[in-house]
Amino acid sequence: MTNEKELQHQMMMVTSVAYEMRDPTAVILVAKDAIEKIAIDHLPQEKQKKLSIPMRCIEQSVDKLERISMNLLDISHHSFGDLKACCEPLCVSELCTEICEEAQKFGQSRRIICSVPRQAIVMLMDSYFFERILLNLLSNAMTACPEGKISVDLKKNKQELILIVSDSGPGLSQERLQSPFAPIYRTENSDTKLGLYICSLLAKQLDGELTAENMPKGGARFVLRVPIKESNNEQVFKARNVDYEKQARKRRIRAEFALFEGDTAQS
DSSP states (O other): OOOHHHHHHHHHHHHHHHHHHHHHHHHHHHHHHHHHHHHHHHSOHHHHHHHHHHHHHHHHHHHHHHHHHHHHHHHHHHHTTOOOOOOEEEEHHHHHHHHHHHHHHHOTTEEEEEEOOSSOOEEEEOHHHHHHHHHHHHHHHHHHOSSEEEEEEEEEOSSEEEEEEEESSOOOOHHHHHSTTSOBOOBTTBOOBOHHHHHHHHHHHTTOEEEEEEOTTSSEEEEEEEEOOOOOTTOOOOOOOHHHHHHHHHHHHHHHHGGGTTOOOOO
């Protein structure tokens, strides 16, 4: 059995590796851009086209490393008790719409329908947590539903915010329904799947509840319920760099959905 000290040491190594992965991936992307610029300046279009295929493979691999890094950091922060929500006034409906629009660019064979109220939903929310939950739920739906429709519904009542992500895929297996948010580690026939597990961790930190079910007519539905939190005079909000946040968000969205890019099947 691994004792607490050994487990802590292992998680420190995981955190260190996750952070160190980011430097080489950034360098690889810069080098890729430099190679593409040289190709544009010095190679004929026919050779540029041939070069674009391996360049795209490089970019997709870097995106996968970025996604792995994000997952490892979330899990390690949770293990150390550092995964804490930092709630600030946020237009949740605007963020939800933005993420769905960006996701649609990658999931061309899937129709993502985003439904939010006409009146903007502004409430205290950790923007990173909400973003990561929605990204992972969308990614899970896009994986389960190669073609068809994915619905994202956001609404609010006096007590809670409700986010519903459903798809027209085959639904969850009976075995998966028993523990829908358990992590799946790499096996002989399956890749590591941590997205839903991370969603459940983040939902708990928001004092929320995340549930999963199969719909009567087919497909899976995930429902996030987060209680409405009232602000108080003692609450201190950090200064926000909106442009930087949007740039970082687009990078995380690309890392999450890059594997779906180029999917041209018709729904």
